[in-house]
Amino acid sequence: IAGITQAPTSQILAAGRRMTLRCTQDMRHNAMYWYRQDLGLGLRLIHYSNTAGTTGKGEVPDGYSVSRANTDDFPLTLASAVPSQTSVYFCASSEISGSTGELFFGEGSRLTVL
Amino acid sequence: GQNIDQPTEMTATEGAIVQINCTYQTSGFNGLFWYQQHAGEAPTFLSYNVLDGLEEKGRFSSFLSRSKGYSYLLLKELQMKDSASYLCAVWDSNYQLIWGAGTKLIIKP
Numbered sequence: 676i677a678g679i680t681q682a683p684t685s686q687i688l689a690a691g692r693r694m695t696l697r698c699t700q701d702m703r704h705n706a707m708y709w710y711r712q713d714l715g716l717g718l719r720l721i722h723y724s725n726t727a728g729t730t731g732k733g734e735v736p737d738g739y740s741v742s743r744a745n746t747d748d749f750p751l752t753l754a755s756a757v758p759s760q761t762s763v764y765f766c767a768s769s770e771i772s773g774s775t776g777e778l779f780f781g782e783g784s785r786l787t788v789l
Numbered sequence: 790g791q792n793i794d795q796p797t798e799m800t801a802t803e804g805a806i807v808q809i810n811c812t813y814q815t816s817g818f819n820g821l822f823w824y825q826q827h828a829g830e831a832p833t834f835l836s837y838n839v840l841d842g843l844e845e846k847g848r849f850s851s852f853l854s855r856s857k858g859y860s861y862l863l864l865k866e867l868q869m870k871d872s873a874s875y876l877c878a879v880w881d882s883n884y885q886l887i888w889g890a891g892t893k894l895i896i897k898p
Binding site (some may be wrong): 765775 | 793797820822824830831832833834837876878880884885886887888889890891
């Protein structure tokens with residue numbers, strides 16, 4: 676049982692470089708999310724998608740973009756990485772209806788921008 | 790603005806009981822979640838409350854008072870493996886999840 680798979684698990688990146696974090700789920704969930712988690716702060720929503728073909732901005736979207744071409748995949752792209760984007764990134768998914776809306780998380784991607 | 794408050798850190802003894810509080814101020818309310826997160830790992834779901842009262846699930850219980858904007862997570866018979874951060878999150882009126890910063894629970898023998 677895979678659930679949600681993120682890649683890479685860890686990456687060191689030079690400032691200015693482009694980076695895509697991959698996220699794939701096999702639970703056929705409609706909704707997917709990207710969060711960043713920084714020490715002392717709660718999970719902050721970057722972007723979300725309620726269904727394939729649609730995306731929305733979260734609390735901290737600047738410098739990030741997403742796409743949702745199909746139900747399973749939800750990649751997050753940093754067009755030109757900056758040191759303030761050093762963080763742990765979590766991808767998550769949930770059903771919208773018929774459940775408590777519990778989020779299932781991937782194992783996280785630790786990104787360091789130098 | 791929307792806000793969720795929980796203590797930053799708590800310490801408890803193995804075998805004891807601990808209560809982790811969460812207060813919230815959000816634009817609307819559609820439910821409250823508690824998640825557990827071990828260091829270096831992903832958050833995992835513990836409980837969901839949408840109605841007032843206590844939900845019990847084994848050694849863990851979660852309480853909600855919507856009129857007070859208050860919840861707590863009660864952990865009984867503490868075990869060393871319960872050392873983790875506990876995250877409180879509220880679904881607002883737009884079904885956006887608002888997260889607290891988490892409470893780091895340290896269990897001592």
